[in-house]
Amino acid sequence: MTNEPASGVARTVPSRRIVYGEALRRFMLRPESTAIAAVLILFVVFTILSPALFPTKLTYISIMAIASELGILSIGVTLLMIGGHFDLSVGAVLGLTSYVCVVLMRDFGLSPVIAAPVAVAVGALLGGLNGYVVVRFRIHSFVVTLGTMLIWRGVLIALTGGFPMTVDIPAVFKNVMSGPLIFGFRMSMVWFFAITLLATILLTRSRLGNWIQARGQNENAARNLGVPVDRVTIILFMLTSALAAVAGIIQVARFSSVDALRGEGMELQAVAVTVIGGTLLSGGYGSVVGTMLGAITFGMIQVGLVLAGAPGHFFRTLTGVIVVGAVILNTDVARRMARSKPLGGFKRSSAAADAAIQAETAAGKGEAG
Amino acid sequence: MSEPLNPDQPPTRARPSGAGSGELEASRRTIEPIPPGAVPVMEADHISKGFGATTALVDVSLKAYSGRILALLGDNGAGKSTLIKILSGVFPPDGGTLRFNGQDVVLRNPAEARERGIATVFQDLAVCELLSVTRNIVLGREPQKGFGPFKFLDLKKADAMARSALHQLGVRWERGLDEKGINISGGERQSLAIARAMFFGSSLLILDEPTSALAVRQAGKVLDHILTARDQGQAVILITHNFRHALSVADDITVLAQGRVAGHFRRDETDLDALTDLVARVG
Numbered sequence: 001m002t003n004e005p006a007s008g009v010a011r012t013v014p015s016r017r018i019v020y021g022e023a024l025r026r027f028m029l030r031p032e033s034t035a036i037a038a039v040l041i042l043f044v045v046f047t048i049l050s051p052a053l054f055p056t057k058l059t060y061i062s063i064m065a066i067a068s069e070l071g072i073l074s075i076g077v078t079l080l081m082i083g084g085h086f087d088l089s090v091g092a093v094l095g096l097t098s099y100v101c102v103v104l105m106r107d108f109g110l111s112p113v114i115a116a117p118v119a120v121a122v123g124a125l126l127g128g129l130n131g132y133v134v135v136r137f138r139i140h141s142f143v144v145t146l147g148t149m150l151i152w153r154g155v156l157i158a159l160t161g162g163f164p165m166t167v168d169i170p171a172v173f174k175n176v177m178s179g180p181l182i183f184g185f186r187m188s189m190v191w192f193f194a195i196t197l198l199a200t201i202l203l204t205r206s207r208l209g210n211w212i213q214a215r216g217q218n219e220n221a222a223r224n225l226g227v228p229v230d231r232v233t234i235i236l237f238m239l240t241s242a243l244a245a246v247a248g249i250i251q252v253a254r255f256s257s258v259d260a261l262r263g264e265g266m267e268l269q270a271v272a273v274t275v276i277g278g279t280l281l282s283g284g285y286g287s288v289v290g291t292m293l294g295a296i297t298f299g300m301i302q303v304g305l306v307l308a309g310a311p312g313h314f315f316r317t318l319t320g321v322i323v324v325g326a327v328i329l330n331t332d333v334a335r336r337m338a339r340s341k342p343l344g345g346f347k348r349s350s351a352a353a354d355a356a357i358q359a360e361t362a363a364g365k366g367e368a369g
Numbered sequence: 370m371s372e373p374l375n376p377d378q379p380p381t382r383a384r385p386s387g388a389g390s391g392e393l394e395a396s397r398r399t400i401e402p403i404p405p406g407a408v409p410v411m412e413a414d415h416i417s418k419g420f421g422a423t424t425a426l427v428d429v430s431l432k433a434y435s436g437r438i439l440a441l442l443g444d445n446g447a448g449k450s451t452l453i454k455i456l457s458g459v460f461p462p463d464g465g466t467l468r469f470n471g472q473d474v475v476l477r478n479p480a481e482a483r484e485r486g487i488a489t490v491f492q493d494l495a496v497c498e499l500l501s502v503t504r505n506i507v508l509g510r511e512p513q514k515g516f517g518p519f520k521f522l523d524l525k526k527a528d529a530m531a532r533s534a535l536h537q538l539g540v541r542w543e544r545g546l547d548e549k550g551i552n553i554s555g556g557e558r559q560s561l562a563i564a565r566a567m568f569f570g571s572s573l574l575i576l577d578e579p580t581s582a583l584a585v586r587q588a589g590k591v592l593d594h595i596l597t598a599r600d601q602g603q604a605v606i607l608i609t610h611n612f613r614h615a616l617s618v619a620d621d622i623t624v625l626a627q628g629r630v631a632g633h634f635r636r637d638e639t640d641l642d643a644l645t646d647l648v649a650r651v652g
Contacts (some may be wrong), residue, residue, distance in 0.1 A: 205521045206509045210500070214508055217497040217550075225489065225565075226483055226509035285499045 001301035025341040031278030031286055034294035034329045038276060038322060040055030042297060046304035053307045059264070061184050063299035065254075068192035073247040074270040075199045076240035078291040081274055082203065084216035085234045089130060090244040090270060092152035094263030097123045097245035099156055102258045112173040112253075115347065120245045126152065127241025131234035141237075151333045157260045164259035169252070177253035188250045195243070199288040216283030241318065252266075272319060276326040291335050298324065400620050400637050408471040409434050410573050410604035411456060411487070416465035417449055425451040426628045428635045430523050433573060433604040438595065440619035444648060447625040449608050453575050456606070457489035458482030458527070469573075489575040490565030492582065496550040496558045503531040503546045506565045532569035535561070539597050556587030560594045567598055574598055575606045579612050612644050626651040 027033055046054045053059065073090055080087050097119040104115035130148055134141045175181060178188045203209040212234045214222040223229045245262070252258060277294030279286025298319070305314050409432035418426040426448045433439045443449050455462050460474030468476050469485055476482045482489070496505055504511075504527070512526040528546055535542050540560050544552075553561065559579045566574055576595065580588040596618055599605050609615050615622055616636060624631045624647055631651045 201521070203526075207513055207520065207522060210504055210508065210511055212520065213500060213504075214497045217499050220491075220495055222508065224479065224489075284497070363524060 009345040020093065022154055030292060032290040033278070034326045035277045035290045035297060037239065037329075038041065038297045038326065039293055040302045046308060049304070049312045051309040054304060056059045058185060059303055059307065061180070061186070062113070063296065064189045064192075065186050065290075065299075066302055067295040067299035068188035069250055069254075070188065070266065070269055070273060070298055071292055073190045073244050073251070073266055074190075074194055074273040074295055075195055075288055075293050077270040077278065078268075079199060079203065079212060079285055080141075080236045080240045081271075081279050081281070081283060082216050083212040083232065084219065085233065085238050085273075086132065087127075087130065087141065087237065089145040089149040089152060089239060091193055091265060091267040092149045092156065092252075093123055093126050093241045094266060095156045095258070095261070096152045096260040097241075098248035098252050099159060100250055101245075101252050102165055104235035104246070105169065106165065106167040112169060115171075116177075116249050118243050118251045118283040119249055123241040123243075123245030123248075124238040125241075127237040127239070127244075130241070131237030134237070135230040135233050147309065153264070156262075159256070160260045162260045164255040165259050167252075169256050174256070177250050184253075188254070190343040191246070192295075193248065195246070196288055196292045200266045203288055204220065208235070214282060216285070218284075221264050235250070259302050269298065272323045275323055275330070278326075278330050279316040280330065281327070298303050303365065339365045376589040387573050402635070403434055403437070407419075407434055409468070410470060411606070412468040412471075414458065414466040414468060416452070416455060416462045416467070418455060418460075418463050419538065424628055426455075426459055428465075429625070429628070429630055430465075431623050431630070431633075433606050435572065435602050435604045436548060436599060437620040438599050438605040438607055439621045439623060440615035441606060441623055441624035441625060442612065442615055442648070444610065444646065446627075447495045448628040449625055450577070451628075452625070453489060453577055453606070453608055456482075456573075457487055457575055459545070483625075486570055487573040487575065488550055488569075488571035488573065490559065490562040490566060490577065490579065492578045496553060496561065498550040501547045502550070502553070503562065504529050505550055506534050506561065506568070508567055512597055513626070531569065534564045537562040537568060537601070538594050540564055540594065554587060556583050559583075563594055563598055567601065571603065572606045573606070575608070576607050578610070579607070580609065580611060587616065598608050616641060616644070624651075626646060 012198055021324050043055075073094060077087055077090060080346055099201045100122050101112075101115050101119035102109045103113055104118060108115075109119075116124070126148070130141070133139065158194055176187060177191070178186050201210065211222065211227045211229075214225075215229055215232050219229055248263065251262065269313060273284070273294040274291050275281060275294070276297055277287060277290030277292070279290065301318050305312075305318065411433045413429060413431050414451050416426055416429045417424075425439060431439065431441070431474070441449055441452070443493060455459055456467070456476075458479045458481055459473065459479075467476065469487075474485070476485075476487075479489075497508065500508070503524075507527045507530055511519040511524040512530065513523050514526075515522040531546050532542075538560065540557075550558075553615075559576075563574065563576070563579075579591050579595070583591060592614060595605060595607065599618075601622075607615065607619060616639075619636050622632075622634045622636055622644070624633070624644065626648065
C-alpha cells in the first residue's frame with residue numbers, strides 16, 4: 001500500500017505484493033472462503049492427530065458418504081436461506097418421504113423407479129404446503145416449519161409404530177443411488193456433485209436465482225419491480241423438500257430400511273453446514289459451493305474425531321465452535337472487506353469503462369432502431 | 370460555503386445546476402403553458418379516500434403531462450403518500466376517477482400500473498444491497514437465452530441494458546457494473562431507479578421524496594437526472610416537502626394540505642415566500 005499510484009497513473013505495473021494482496025482480498029470476499037479455510041485447516045489438524053489413519057482413501061470415502069447425504073439436503077436449505085427463509089422440517093420430510101418410498105416398494109410391490117420419483121413428488125408437495133402457509137398467512141417460516149417438523153415426525157412415528165422397516169431393494173437401484181462404484185467412493189457423491197452444479201447454475205445464472213437473491217435481500221424492492229415473490233417462495237420450499245426426499249432415498253438405498261427417527265436432527269445440521277458455507281443467516285447472499293464445502297467440513301469433523309480417538313460428544317462441541325467461528329468470519333470480515341477499496345492499480349473505475357458505455361449504447365441504439 | 374462544481378454533467382444538455390450552493394436556479398426561466406388540447410398522461414379527477422373514520426383525501430384533482438414536472442408539495446399528513454399509492458395502484462380511491470392518457474382506468478394492483486408505464490420510485494425500496502448494479506437494473510425483467518426449461522440469464526445483454534439505461538439518463542457510472550448495491554450512495558440509488566424505470570418504458574414517473582435524505586450535491590445530481598427524464602418526454606410527479614427543490618425543477622406545483630388541494634400554480638406564478646405562506650396558513 002506504500003506505492004499506491006497517484007490517480008490517473010493507470011499504467012504503473014503493480015508490484016507482486018499488490019497483485020497477491022488483491023487476489024487475497026477478492027478471495028476473502030467470496031462466501032466460500034471460510035469453508036475452504038475450514039477444510040484445509042481441519043485436514044492439517046486431523047492429519048497431525050492421526051497421521052496413519054486420516055489421510056487415507058478409506059477415510060475420504062467415509063467423509064464423502066456423510067457429506068453427500070447431508071450436503072444434498074443442505075443445498076435446498078441453502079437456496080431457501082438465500083431467499084430469506086428457514087426450513088426446520090427438512091429432517092422430518094426426509095424421514096416421511098423415506099417411509100413413502102419404502103412402503104411403495106414393500107407393500108405395493110412397486111419398482112424403485114416409480115417409488116423414488118413418487119417420494120420426491122410427495123416431498124415437493126409437503127414443501128409446497130410449507131410455502132403456501134408462509135405466503136398465505138404471512139407467518140415467519142421458522143415457526144411454520146417448526147410446526148410441520150413436529151407434525152410430520154409425529155405422523156412418521158405413528159405410521160412406523162416406532163419400529164424400523166426393512167425392504168428388499170434391487171441391487172441395481174442400490175448401486176445407482178449409493179453403491180461404492182467410483183473407485184470405492186459411493187454413487188451418492190456423484191449425485192451430490194451434480195446437484196451442487198445444477199443448484200449453482202440455478203442460483204447464479206438463471207432468472208429464478210436472481211429473484212431468490214433479491215427476495216432475500218429486499219423483499220419490498222423485488223415485489224415493487226415485478227418479481228413474483230410469493231411464487232418464488234413456494235418454489236423454494238418445494239425444491240428444499242424435494243431435495244430432502246432425494247437425500248432420504250439415498251439413505252433408503254444405503255440402509256434398505258427406514259425408521260421413525262430417520263433424518264432427525266439433520267435440519268439443524270443443514271443450517272450449520274449452510275452457515276459454515278458462507279450463506280448469511282439473514283438471507284440474500286450465499287453459495288452452493290460453500291455449502292458443499294461445509295458438508296465436507298462436517299464429514300471431516302465426524303470421521304476425524306473418531307480416528308483421533310476423541311470421545312463422541314466432542315463432535316457436537318467442535319461443530320459448534322466452527323459454526324460460531326464461521327459466522328463471525330462470514331458476517332464481520334466479509335462486511336468490512338466488501339467496503340474495502342481495491343489495492344493500487346486495480347481501480348474499479350476507469351475511463352475505458354465509460355468509453356465502453358458510450359460505444360455499447362450507440363451499438364444498442366443502432367440495433368434497436 | 371463553496372462546493373466544487375459538479376463535474377458529472379450529463380451529456381444531454383447543459384443547464385444551470387447550482388446545486389452546490391444550495392440555491393438551485395430555475396431549470397427554465399419561463400414555463401411554456403400547457404398546449405390547448407394536450408391530453409395529460411395521468412389525470413386524477415376529484416379523488417377522495419378515507420380510512421375508517423379518518424379522511425385522507427377530499428376532492429383532489431391533478432394532471433401530469435408528458436415533458437412536464439408536477440411537484441406535489443405538502444406537510445406530513447397532507448395526503449401525499451395516500452395519493453401516490455392510489456396513482457400507483459396500491460389501493461383504489463373511494464370516489465373520483467383516474468384517467469391514463471385520456472381513458473378512465475381502474476388500477477387493481479401495482480403490477481397493472483407498472484404494465485401501463487406508471488413507475489413509482491419509493492425512497493427506501495430502490496436497491497438490493499448485495500446484487501450488482503446490472504442485476505439491480507434488470508431485476509424482474511432479466512434477459513434470458515436458451516429455450517424451453519433451459520433458460521439462462523444473458524449476462525452480457527444484461528450489462529449492455531444496464532449501460533444504456535444509465536447512459537440514457539446521463540448517469541456517468543464511474544465504477545464497474547459489478548459494484549454491489551451496498552456501495553451505491555443514496556443519490557445514485559435514486560438515479561439508478563429512475564434510469565431503470567425509463568429504460569423499461571415508463572411514461573409516468575412518480576418519485577417519492579427522491580432528495581429528502583441526500584446531501585446537497587447529491588440532491589443536485591438527482592434533480593438533474595429528473596430534468597433529463599422530463600426532457601425525454603416523461604411525465605413526472607415529484608413528491609417533496611422541499612420547496613426549493615420544487616421551485617428549481619418543477620413546471621407546475623400543486624400544494625396539498627389536510628387532504629385537499631390548497632393551491633395549484635405554474636412555477637413562474639409563485640415563489641418561495643408565497644408557498645411558505647400558503648402552507649403555513651392552511652397546513
